[in-house]
Amino acid sequence: MDKLDMKILNALKKNARLTSSAISEEVGLSVSAVIERIKKMENTGLIKGYTIDIDQNKVGNSTVALMDVSLKHPDYYGGFVELVKKNNNIAACYYQTGEFDFVLKIVTDSTEGLDDVYRDVKGFEGVEKTETHIVLRTLKEEVALLPEE
Secondary structure (H helix, E strand, O other), X not given: OOHHHHHHHHHHHHOOOOOHHHHHHHHOOOHHHHHHHHHHHHHOOOOOOOXXXXXXXXXXXXXXXXXXXXXXXXXXXXXXHHHXXXXXXXXXXXXXXXXXXXXXXXXXXXXXXXXXXHHHXXXXXXXXXXXXXXXXXXXXXXXXXXXXX
């Protein structure tokens, strides 16, 4: 990956719907070279996919919480991961070091929705303890980070 690939990635990060022609003008490459570089980044897995950024409040998801979860024993890891993957209100799950094994980002329509997720997680037999934090305001949330040029 070189500086031109980084420029292409930055252009796509700002707007994944940009045409190859628009990217070409922005980075100073021919359209065919841009297409070739994008395909290469897709084929190597550097670009994993394209998505949209949705305003969660406008679709009714006004409650965000972070939940720390500690398991009783590592044997419960696989089952817990499956539980997380099946729950559509868990937007992210991070396996971590420290006092808790996981931190979950939960996005729901209400505190009642949060309670449903809470009961689902707490009801898993391998969960030893949890600690939940309600997010008051999101100040920064990046979907894709690129190294500084």
